[in-house]
Amino acid sequence: MTAIQPPRPRTYELPGNYYTDLDVYRRELQTIWRSTWQWVGRLEDLTNPGDYLATVLGEEPIFVVRGGDGELLAMHNVCPHRGARLLPQKQGSCKFLQCPYHAWTFDLSGKLLAVAQPGWFPELDKSAVRLAGAQVDSWGGFVFVNPDPEGECLAEYLAGVPDYLNQYGQRWEDLRQIAHFTREEPINWKFQIENFVEDYHFATVHAETLTPLYDVQRIGTIPAGRHINIPVPYAPNCPPKDPQRRRWEAGGVSYQGFIFPNITYGTSAHTVFFSRYIPVNPTVTRFEAFIYQTPAQHAAEPYIGEAGPSKVGQEDTDVCTLLQEGVRSRAYQISHLAEEHELGISHFYNTVRAYLG
Template identity: 30%
Template sequence: MDRAARIGQLGDVAEVMLGYVENKTTFQGEGTLKVPSASYCDEEIYKKEIDLVFKKLPLMLAFTAEMPNPGDYKAMEAVGLPVLITRDKDGTVRAFLNVCSHRGAPVAEEGYGNCPRFTCKYHAWTFGRDGKLIGISERQTFGDVDKSERGLRQLPCEERAGMIFVSLDPEGSFDLDDYFRGYLADFEDMNFKDWHYVGNRTIHGANWKIAFDGYLEGYHFQSLHPETIFPRTPSNTTHYEGFGPSMRIGFPQHEIKNLLKDVSRDEWGTRENYGYDFVRILFPNVSIFVAPEITQVAQLFPGPTPDKNRTVLNYLCREAPKTPEEEENLQGMANFFRDVTYEEDYVIGMEIQKGLESGAHKELIFGKNERGNQYFHEWLNWYMAEDPSAPEPRM
């Protein structure tokens, strides 16, 4: 599908959302879905999610904008594993386990930098940006080592549409075209690779699925966000599209009719943020809200125990700030988004965690109007079942 066809498709979605607002309706699934409360609390389920989902599927771990230059790197933790992402002098991006092949220490401190090589602080073994072992300190006293066999352990990695995807399984592989079913074209159309990285904030909350469920529906906007989201976006008025296990969620604005009435129908697909908004979900753990001034990208990771998650809130914008005042404004907006996400969504999530652990109810129920939540849990169960012959969930 070319860009014009994609704009036409978005225009069709805008028309559907306009109908939702005018008729006070929303996207509907076929029925309700029950999910066991244990899904959010059980140690074995938690471990299985990490092993079969987070350590197998391609995870979006970095942005082109975070490390745009040759020699740039990002060292981070993902699901308890130390990961090092590098950009070589020819622009190639690679990912490794950030673990020295001598005695297991990290070769780069967590964070960002730019360097031609990585030196382990324990015994000063040195590795190139391509992960190859290039130096052993005091080698004459160490003994024979085949350097070609002692490089950093490489991870499957691919850079697409301004994002860097990594599998945490060194023996794994992935096909992004098959996995995203054309969805990455959204980000290519936005020239996401050329955006400016503002920074990130980290927050902590309940089980990762409790937190993620909150990103997947607008049923709660009026009751939970009466002063922040609801003035712009009506409650329980949501559209869903599936791209494999990922989703594009449409949220019409109260004023969608007025904002589109003087715009040619052919241009409705170009009016994101001016009549309607999208939250883009990258399965299993990323939520992206694009706004004109600043964009929030939430990466949710399971915490050290089933009842905890670690969420990294990343902030990007289309152009780098030109003045200190513009930079200060961007940082202020990032703090505002962080505070709303934590104080209005994550705090109640921790209360939900206590409620589920109390045993009050054996299961939760997602309504027909919460089809995004249903779809997410259906795909999660599909991967957990380890049966590729089983039918895939359909939106």
């Protein structure tokens, strides 16, 4: 008698414990969040020498500062004396950097200028002490930081995305923030990305919000390196009601997509949104959304969207919560993915696997 073989797991899926386990989460912190380019702010927030932006990428406290000579610099926000966090986690301006613990003082390029009680450190060679550097660069006014000082530059990392985004008929550098909202969700960050990069759910989940607006059959999923470009053509016919009718563009395309590891974005004729997903722990993620317009777009049609999470956002949160509720089950599996319309998911799985090994 032939033994019945248990079904073989599909090679492309991530096991369910990738969405719940602390061990996997810690591996993500040490790989993905420690060595990828991540979006931290906009150039217009860092105009003058001394303007800074301090944040935490995974477990890496980092800041970006406009140096004395106008150059943009990124450094680890950790004092080389005994490791205290230097700058508060916010946006601000300073003439030099002074550690709040024992007052070691650094210039804007991270060089040690002075220590309190220098006579107590007879061996100290100040010229050999400086803040640890990180990589910083910008595209389209968006400032990116990589905590890893080595490795590929931003242009190499983003390859395939700028060419796609340049099809949007606006200068990305001219965008200015119009609205911002944030919320914490009881969902692993990867489920939120996976939901964004597939459109198979539009007909059910967004039946009233997005389905009348877009030509769902023609939505593209185009992997570009670790990222995914998602051109979304508008529906052939004008939607009957607002707000979809206001956003519809005859023959137009909404340029949407995902930049690894945690940015999603989309354009419309009058606005751009950029969102990021910040893991708080294995099953909680902070979602931050920013709405931008160029001055011309703002003059033509001032943004009047919802002040809080959009209806579409709530629809997505609700279904991602369903995934988180199913993932601990012994029956959790990915049996099939739609060829084109869920292609983004298998691409994302492969990218995550490449980092986690």
